[in-house]
Amino acid sequence: MHASTPVLPGLPDRQAEMRTGGLYWLACESPDTADRLCTQLLTSLPSSARALLVNAAGASHDLVKAIPAERGPGHLTLFDLPSMSPNRMIQALRQDVPRVRGGEQALWLIRVPHKGWDELVAQSLALWCSRAQDWLRSVGSTLLVVGDTPPPALVDILIRHNDNLSGLAQVYVAQGARHLLVHFWSNESGVTGLHDFHLLDEGSGFRVSPRPDDDGAAPIANDQRQVLAQTAVLAGEAPPTAQWQLFDDPYALLERGMDAQAATVIFALNGSDDVNALATRLYQLRSHCGRSVRLVVREMLQGLRQHEEQLLLASGANLVVPHGTPFLRFLTLVRSIQGHRWQRPLAAEPSTLLARLQPLQVRGSLSPRAFAAAVKKMTDNTVGTEVRHQLLRLQPLPTLSPSVVLQQLQLRRYGDIACIAGEVPYLFLFACSPSLVEAALRNVFRLPWQTVLGGFESVVPSQVLAMAQFQSDAVAEVDATLLDPVDAPPDVEALRPLRPQSISLQALESRQ
Template identity: 90%
Template sequence: MPSWRWLLHSSTPVLPGLPDRQAEMRTGGLYWLACESPDTADRLCTQLLMSLPASARALLVNAAGASRDLVKAIPDDRGPGHLTLFDLPAMSPRRMIQAVRQDVPRVRGGEQAIWLIRVPHKGWDELVAESLALWCSRAQDWLRSVGSTLLVVGDTPPPALLDILLRHNDNISGLAQVYVAQGARHLLVHFWSNDAGVNGPHDFLLLDEGNGFRVSPRPEDDNAAPIANDQRQVLADTAVLAGEAPPTAQWQLFDDPDALLERGMDAQAATVIFALSGTDDVNALARRLYQLRSHCGRAVKLVVREMLQGLRQHEEQLLLASGANLVVPLGTPFLRFLTLVRSIQGHRWQRPMAAEPSALLARLQPLQVRGSLSPRAFAAAAKKMADNTVGTEVRHQLLRLQPLPTLTPAVVLQQLQLRRYGDIACIAGDVPYLFLFACSPSLVDAALRNVFRLPWQDVLAGYESVLPSQVLSMAQFQSDESAPVDALVLEPTDAQPDVEAFRPLQPQKISLQALEARQ
């Protein structure tokens, strides 16, 4: 029985590097790939189709968008010789499972073919477990009967879904997951069954090379390496103690970060701790960390302790990507700080090392632009910033704003006060858009409170978070016409972090007259 080599086969131009035992799909098999974001899922679907030989027959079912969007980047001389496209409208997970279960076996030309089904994973929880298990069982029976192979590619899986799929592994031939951790994208193959047998879990780095992904083995601990004689030594900036006494005699303190760097260059497995006094020092500290990590290797432990101003998300990721094992947040009690330092003893730094630090600085910092732009300039800047941080834990928000019925898009932009570099706005097709650099989904409401001069609910009826890859290529973003009203631009020094403000309650005196007046 023949087996299909999927998107991770080492001999194809797509994601080279994965061993064959995790690269082949057997005929009659149902495989599942869960990705951390819709953009990654879409790109992997496109790469899979592009890597198929001209002799292959493929069918694409897209329940997460338009199929044509996934294939428009495939050159005419690449991809399968026969490709059939299907779109499914948005529907609940149960209805979608039922629709696929009923409709897929009816499609003509599905024999001896590779099926690719792209799905959104939102709402896939324990309530869909029974329907999903039944579909997987029937799908494998049908695939075997027609000599075909099926790969499901989904995005943003809830934890319950992976548990469900692992629980029903008898009805699934393979399960893999793309996730982001410690600033790097990973491919975790939970299990993979093919003609070579069943392969257990294995974690790979998934590297983004701009025009495609490839996999790389994770840096492994060198068990044969001798234990360094300085592994219990701590070299630290005096400021990290915040007035406390050194915990042990093995702590050596330095008042000058350059002196700490010079001494740290001799470290083998010691712990080197830097104090970060403000965000103005982030870039210089990132370069010091990179120097140490490049020179001393993976066994040295590099720690950063925030002392004054809170870091933004992309700045923390910059420090971690430059070589830090740990960034201790502002406000961490001293004893907790010492516990965190002890917790990384014996660890080796596992991230991929950049070729040189300036590339990291360029990737993880916003463009020096803010305020309202023309649609074309907005799209170019937003895409550039989104592309720069692919593969990191930095998340941006592209919001389609919905003004109140009484307000025009121009009035909405007039109410914006964009302080931070990377926060930009535009009006495209009479619709206002807002791009927030390094803003996680949980902080969107807090960010909107910061960027609107009025409470944002007094300006907007709502907003919708959209994917740059699905929106910025639309025709309305090809205009060079500037917005009729510019968003207010403030100096970056006036920027406030996008965090919830929790203030301690204070007792207040109130007279009975005032209370009666309020009634």
């Protein structure tokens, strides 16, 4: 029998071993994590093993160069796939993998990028999984697919097709820690369901941490089914059960919540202006009542930013329900956390969290030196959290100058800043995930951004801000306003004065 175990110290065999003929899938939150786990898996294989590595997300040699000569499988074959669309990649894997000689009685490791793997590839993916599993059984091999940055739809698609998958796991970051979520896993030990593990980065590799200390037995409380909630969270609906106790005033809810042992306490969030005060209430409840109390926030008005949501979670919330969630879905989410214990370390005081997870009180156009300093400060503040920022190198259309691009920006939110460094415009978007960049560009440009930019490139701050272009103190054409947080006015757009521009007749004639 051929069986392979990805060596993650601390991970039970029933969630690690892979059986012969099995097709397994691991979706990672970043390319770096996916690459490192591939290298760690290959390093852990015994010298008697035969493995084949197919890399569609880079060069195979980059994944194996760190494996010591005395470690790893005795026979390792490497293949690279060029960049292609998801459907073409699935088709290439379906056609080419079974043709490879030496693929019998072996472990196949396929590294893929998950960009674009959405509902449009669902049918092709289901067909490939079905055929791949049939082929694996016929040749006595095992296949593990490792991908990075999966879109939200992908995991749902794979779960729907679990009949053709032997296991599905996911690495994600939540509440400042990396987790390994095993959705389901089957091997010779049987089938296991959902399990969530902490995944620790030890530099040389990852390991699964022991389960968090439960502080002894779970407390015996007679309020586990009780729900204490602000009346506003029902949005006009009737209380679902007699166990719901409603409060019109959040301060009255806070006072009553201080007596809770394992109840669910639900606050309404009516806007971004209330985030800091609500974070303080959550912190008070969490520090006083312990980890068994379940704290929920329901967003009643749209506008919660990523860093504000992370502030609420870090202050003690188990769950933040987004604006627009249907009432029945909201109730399902509340029920889904029954029995959960809050696991995140609690900060010494909430002011520390507020300082780390809020942007600097600056927005608009800055000099390159001030821009670099602000970007570094904001990125350093949020290290170790789930807050992600985007530093974009903008590419103006050939007919437009960098200054014209900056004039078209309307940066309303604090932390969103821009500059021109070395005749190149840069834009920093605070708390913006990669999937929302184009939506953010639609919001910050006065005109459709495609009429101003030929494109944009996401760059790493540490690799860009040290360049000589960012040492200039030249004042940008439109200055940002640095504000003390106490005196900062509401986050609204300040209208910029129109500036006349001279245009020669010759230039107009040349365009006709």
